Amino acid sequence: AKILGCLGDGGAVVTNDDSIAQTVRLLRDHGRDEDGEVRMWALNSRLDNLQAAFLDVQLADYDQVIARRRQIAALYQERLGGLGELVLPPAPDSDPDHFDVFQNYEIEAEQRDALRAYLREQGIGTLIQWGGKAVHQFADLGLPGPLPYTERMFTRCLMLPMSPMLTDDEVHCVADAICAFYGHGC
Known part of the structure; x- marks a missing residue:
């Protein structure tokens, strides 16, 4: 990380x-x-x-940085966890054998590209990691057959803002915009 x-x-x-x-x-x-x-x-x-x-x-601030990232992830989980259109990463502390420092906060989203465009219109930046290119580049290296699940994931994954400098209000702003996009009042 x-x-x-x-x-x-x-x-x-x-x-x-x-x-x-x-x-x-x-x-x-x-x-x-x-x-x-x-x-x-x-x-x-x-x-x-x-x-x-x-x-x-x-x-010197390492523990505080990780703690803040995990607080932000918990806030996203609290605000967005009920949306059926999204798949969120595991919640912090949901598994004692899993300790995520949340370098990124990547979700799976229905209508990912439309959601991303909507968030951009609201002044909220997002990222698409890899953009679906990597799986096709590996085909030249002999990767066997089509990978439909992987290719589907590349059309759904979206990274939301994640930084220890984000305020709770900014996280709520992101969550409010996502809820509005899907027509929910979460």
Whole structure:
């Protein structure tokens, strides 16, 4: 998840699994271990000091950022959960084995393109991740047969505004607009 951002390309992986941590260390530096021995094919993905400094400052607020994103997701769930035209992500805390930091808040929506246009008219930005292109690009790599469920998903998925800087009023504004589009007074 990209909860924290630096000023350029960069990132970090957080894990409590030693084997994952070791693999990530190898992947970040051409597959070299602490002794300089190449153990696997990998990338040059080291984080420079300047980017690390920006991320380090943000780490102080990491828990609050995640908590706020989860509050926003819960508010979307509360406001939009009763709409039959939408499929929402699992609610925060709905599954003890599932901890979503809600980097994105992606819904499945009937009449997705019309909803997106309506929200745009209301001054509400949304995103369509991948736009349905990826599944067709993989066909050239030998992906077998048609994927009707996947292709259907690409026509329904829409990312709603999600940022720890959103106010509750702004989230309510998004929810009100979606309810109005579908003709509900939720």
